[in-house]
Amino acid sequence: MKIGVLALQGAVAEHAAAIEAVGAEAVAVKTAAQLEALDGLVLPGGESTAMRRLIAGANMLEALQVFAAQKPVFGTCAGLILLARDVENDAPHIGAMNITVARNSFGRQIDSFITDLDVQGTKVSAVFIRAPHITAVGDGVEVLATFDGRIVLARDGHLLGCAFHPELTENRYVFGLFLEMVKKSASARLASHENVL
Amino acid sequence: MIQTGVDAVKRGMAQMQKGGVIMDVINAEQAKIAEAAGATAVMALERVPSDIRKAGGVARMADPRIMEEVMNAVSIPVMAKARIGHIVEARVLESMGVDYIDESEVLTPADEEYHLLKSDFSVPFVCGCRDLGEAARRIGEGAAMLRTKGEPGTGNIVEAVRHLRQVNAQVRQVVSMPKDELMTLAKNLGAPFEVLLQIQALGRLPVVNFAAGGVATPADAALMMELGADGVFVGSGIFKSENPEKFAKAIVQATTHYQDYARITELSKELGAPMKGIDVTSMPFEQRMQERGW
Numbered sequence: 001m002k003i004g005v006l007a008l009q010g011a012v013a014e015h016a017a018a019i020e021a022v023g024a025e026a027v028a029v030k031t032a033a034q035l036e037a038l039d040g041l042v043l044p045g046g047e048s049t050a051m052r053r054l055i056a057g058a059n060m061l062e063a064l065q066v067f068a069a070q071k072p073v074f075g076t077c078a079g080l081i082l083l084a085r086d087v088e089n090d091a092p093h094i095g096a097m098n099i100t101v102a103r104n105s106f107g108r109q110i111d112s113f114i115t116d117l118d119v120q121g122t123k124v125s126a127v128f129i130r131a132p133h134i135t136a137v138g139d140g141v142e143v144l145a146t147f148d149g150r151i152v153l154a155r156d157g158h159l160l161g162c163a164f165h166p167e168l169t170e171n172r173y174v175f176g177l178f179l180e181m182v183k184k185s186a187s188a189r190l191a192s193h194e195n196v197l
Numbered sequence: 198m199i200q201t202g203v204d205a206v207k208r209g210m211a212q213m214q215k216g217g218v219i220m221d222v223i224n225a226e227q228a229k230i231a232e233a234a235g236a237t238a239v240m241a242l243e244r245v246p247s248d249i250r251k252a253g254g255v256a257r258m259a260d261p262r263i264m265e266e267v268m269n270a271v272s273i274p275v276m277a278k279a280r281i282g283h284i285v286e287a288r289v290l291e292s293m294g295v296d297y298i299d300e301s302e303v304l305t306p307a308d309e310e311y312h313l314l315k316s317d318f319s320v321p322f323v324c325g326c327r328d329l330g331e332a333a334r335r336i337g338e339g340a341a342m343l344r345t346k347g348e349p350g351t352g353n354i355v356e357a358v359r360h361l362r363q364v365n366a367q368v369r370q371v372v373s374m375p376k377d378e379l380m381t382l383a384k385n386l387g388a389p390f391e392v393l394l395q396i397q398a399l400g401r402l403p404v405v406n407f408a409a410g411g412v413a414t415p416a417d418a419a420l421m422m423e424l425g426a427d428g429v430f431v432g433s434g435i436f437k438s439e440n441p442e443k444f445a446k447a448i449v450q451a452t453t454h455y456q457d458y459a460r461i462t463e464l465s466k467e468l469g470a471p472m473k474g475i476d477v478t479s480m481p482f483e484q485r486m487q488e489r490g491w
Contacts, residue, residue: 007216008453009216011215014212020263022208045212046237047215050235050449052234053233053449057449091280103272109296109297109318112201114200114206115200127209128278130213130296150419168205169205
């Protein structure tokens with residue numbers, strides 16, 4: 001499986017290393033043309049405001065929206081904000097995932113923290129840095145983890161959104177989850193392609 | 198159970214800044230220009246480095262009103278500078294909720310022998326370095342991010358290039374060196390042995406390293422990325438240029454697309470005049486900010 005990491009800004013190398021660690025190929029993506037060859041895409045942690053400007057500067061918004069409508073996308077932290085259909089007190093961006101997010105909802109950097117989460121019965125160490133959280137989910141969205149009553153990991157069909165930073169720890173559970181989604185989507189596309197033939 | 202102020206969140210915050218541009222600003226209006234251009238953070242100051250040079254005298258932590266104004270104006274992280282070794286300025290900035298503190302040679306040092314013990318604080322710190330010895334000492338004290346010093350307020354990239362090449366050459370040396378030679382290198386560099394062991398194990402510095410001190414054009418920013426910087430700080434280069442909005446946007450785009458030369462060509466067209474530069478070799482030694490730090 002070939003999984004891209006949007007490489008305009010942020011923790012690109014960390015996400016690429018995590019993707020490789022679960023056994024997929026990671027590709028740094030800086031242009032819309034590079035999206036073609038991918039089975040899935042990660043929108044990495046970073047600064048969401050800066051990434052918005054850089055996506056606009058690279059003329060990638062429309063291509064990212066088309067990609068997210070068809071293939072699996074995983075947004076972490078800033079990437080989650082870009083992926084959400086609604087952002088509190090701000091305009092949505094890619095707007096593909098049927099959730100509402102609030103930015104900086106755990107406070108400033110001094111309040112950033114690390115904790116253990118229960119993700120579907122698995123203990124996952126989670127780093128929250130000036131993190132957003134998911135304030136509401138639409139129909140069909142699965143809530144996969146909460147912290148302190150707030151939704152911090154959710155799945156909407158082939159879209160995965162995470163408020164914390166799974167790329168900053170050695171635990172690859174969340175990346176494994178995404179790889180399964182990518183594989184499932186690729187085999188479904190292959191099956192429908194064979195049906196057409 | 199949650200843990201705050203630990204290395205994972207301090208260093209992680211800097212990892213989220215990678216590939217980005219951190220801009221010096223002196224008020225809310227400039228901070229908004231920086232944010233709109235795509236800066237990943239702003240450094241709130243009373244004066245940019247070139248004006249600190251002109252003003253002379255003692256440069257201190259800015260009026261807290263400026264930091265408050267900037268923190269209220271933007272949603273990106275806000276950094277601020279404290280004097281080297283000034284424990285109370287740093288504690289004041291921490292209590293205000295500033296996102297990152299720069300223990301900076303741009304301000305007049307408060308202590309000519311000791312830096313802050315940064316591991317004592319919950320807020321993360323960035324510090325300047327010119328070589329691996331200095332970089333490793335700052336990491337040993339708890340810095341969660343580094344920046345090569347360059348020569349601030351000059352608009353001259355030459356010192357920034359010198360320092361980044363020096364640090365990276367010494368990192369390569371550590372990584373390729375037999376372990377039994379590391380202690381003597383630690384002695385010669387004045388570097389904590391444990392930090393060199395970490396560098397050898399990781400194959401790189403254990404914290405993010407930006408370039409600073411002299412970036413004035415989109416090509417300068419791209420050059421620092423080409424040489425292996427994780428991102429850039431731009432001090433006087435934005436708001437001392439003829440057209441700060443254009444310079445800010447162009448420097449952000451050039452930092453991301455640093456190997457796309459056709460794009461850098463377009464970004465560099467009709468920008469207006471960059472900040473006026475200073476030849477570092479003609480500068481009296483005592484005016485060199487990079488000499489501050491021990």
